[in-house]
Amino acid sequence: MTSIRDLENLLKQTLNGNTDAFERLYHATSAKLFGIVLRILKNRAQSEDALQDIYVRIWQKAGDFEPGRASIITWMATIARNRAIDIHRRQQPEADMYDTDIDTVASPHSAFDQMAITDEMRQLEYCLNGLEGDRQQIVKLAYLEGWSRAELAERFVQPVGTIKTWLHRSLRQLKECLGT
Amino acid sequence: MTDRDDIDMLAAEYVLGTLDPEQRQSVTVRRLREPELDRAITDWEARLSPLNAHYDPVAPSRDLFAGIRARIEEARQAVSDQVPNLADFAKLKRRLVAWRAGALGAGAIAASLIVAILATDVNVPMRDGKFVAVFHSDDTQPAFVMSVDIDTREVTVRLVEASVPDGKTYQLWIVTEQTGPKPKSLGLLENIANPTTKQLGDFDPAMLRNATFGISLEPEGGSPTGQPTGPAIHGRLISVEH
Numbered sequence: 433m434t435s436i437r438d439l440e441n442l443l444k445q446t447l448n449g450n451t452d453a454f455e456r457l458y459h460a461t462s463a464k465l466f467g468i469v470l471r472i473l474k475n476r477a478q479s480e481d482a483l484q485d486i487y488v489r490i491w492q493k494a495g496d497f498e499p500g501r502a503s504i505i506t507w508m509a510t511i512a513r514n515r516a517i518d519i520h521r522r523q524q525p526e527a528d529m530y531d532t533d534i535d536t537v538a539s540p541h542s543a544f545d546q547m548a549i550t551d552e553m554r555q556l557e558y559c560l561n562g563l564e565g566d567r568q569q570i571v572k573l574a575y576l577e578g579w580s581r582a583e584l585a586e587r588f589v590q591p592v593g594t595i596k597t598w599l600h601r602s603l604r605q606l607k608e609c610l611g612t
Numbered sequence: 613m614t615d616r617d618d619i620d621m622l623a624a625e626y627v628l629g630t631l632d633p634e635q636r637q638s639v640t641v642r643r644l645r646e647p648e649l650d651r652a653i654t655d656w657e658a659r660l661s662p663l664n665a666h667y668d669p670v671a672p673s674r675d676l677f678a679g680i681r682a683r684i685e686e687a688r689q690a691v692s693d694q695v696p697n698l699a700d701f702a703k704l705k706r707r708l709v710a711w712r713a714g715a716l717g718a719g720a721i722a723a724s725l726i727v728a729i730l731a732t733d734v735n736v737p738m739r740d741g742k743f744v745a746v747f748h749s750d751d752t753q754p755a756f757v758m759s760v761d762i763d764t765r766e767v768t769v770r771l772v773e774a775s776v777p778d779g780k781t782y783q784l785w786i787v788t789e790q791t792g793p794k795p796k797s798l799g800l801l802e803n804i805a806n807p808t809t810k811q812l813g814d815f816d817p818a819m820l821r822n823a824t825f826g827i828s829l830e831p832e833g834g835s836p837t838g839q840p841t842g843p844a845i846h847g848r849l850i851s852v853e854h
Contacts (some may be wrong), residue, residue, distance in 0.1 A: 451684065458680065459677075466671070483672055492687070544739055572666075589850060603628070612658070
């Protein structure tokens with residue numbers, strides 16, 4: 433079991449060039465980050481390439497992590513999601529085939545995997561439930577699966593401009609509901 | 613719609629992931645010099661990150677870390693190759709001494725700060741289009757050396773000889789005509805065992821060439837005020853084009 437504090441300590445040790453600490457950080461976090469990347473890219477080989485890239489970036493950016501600004505989990509997940517979405521946006525849609533051999537880790541073993549249901553999660557789900565019609569699904573497809581405006585437009589049979597309007601209305605409504 | 617609302621929606625869609633590649637690239641560059649946009653992005657990350665709980669963990673292949681370790685080593689080596697090594701400093705130092713005699717008293721920089729600006733014809737073995745700055749903490753030893761690649765807008769800072777007192781961090785600053793008279797933080801130099809690379813966003817190359825860079829000693833976590841608070845050393849870029 434690796435706590436958030438442990439993860440922060442491991443990241444701090446990597447600042448001094450400690451690759452063993454970085455390897456421990458990798459083992460505690462890579463299943464979660466791989467889950468993010470694979471869900472967006474849908475292709476195992478490509479996702480493993482991306483994951484390597486992501487950890488090289490985390491190593492390089494370790495000095496930028498500010499504990500007061502975001503949790504280490506959010507910080508690392510953000511780097512992974514941004515990289516996966518950048519790759520996904522630049523590739524052709526037909527490369528987007530589901531790969532069958534995906535093994536979900538059965539027993540969570542770190543703070544990263546467990547991510548207990550927090551008040552923030554309950555609050556966000558409550559606010560998402562308040563969105564009208566398909567919009568909750570649109571927001572989740574965009575965030576979790578990395579769908580573009582164009583992909584959403586095709587799926588929901590709407591002009592891209594309408595999707596943009598829906599997204600903006602939904603995001604404003606979420607912000608107001610969350611009050612943060 | 614207000615500008616502020618535009619920025620907020622741009623940040624929101626950036627975090628949501630629905631922008632096209634060009635827009636995403638533009639946002640990653642703009643956030644480096646637009647604190648309001650950067651803050652909006654961080655706020656949206658905090659709002660939406662609870663959704664990360666919906667991602668189920670999946671084990672990657674067992675041998676993946678070996679590749680990561682190899683790439684880290686490779687990156688370290690590449691950076692070391694780009695930054696001039698200590699042997700070059702003997703040459704640089706002679707130029708520096710000659711230059712300093714004429715340049716101190718230029719008055720633009722506080723007297724307590726030690727300034728290193730080097731002549732433009734120093735022969736440092738680096739590729740064309742690159743610039744270098746040397747930060748001296750005293751007359752003899754360079755403390756930090758920084759190389760700048762104007763094309764990629766990347767600065768790489770390497771510690772040559774400086775110690776980090778407990779509970780302190782070095783922080784890198786830039787002053788350009790573009791950003792006004794107050795130093796702007798380029799981030800912390802925490803990872804002193806390795807050369808640190810920072811992105812300079814889309815600073816105008818002409819501005820960059822005339823920029824003043826500073827490194828200050830700050831409390832752990834960086835300057836609490838957003839401006840340098842500790843002792844600082846400054847450097848300006850010199851061209852290393854042959």
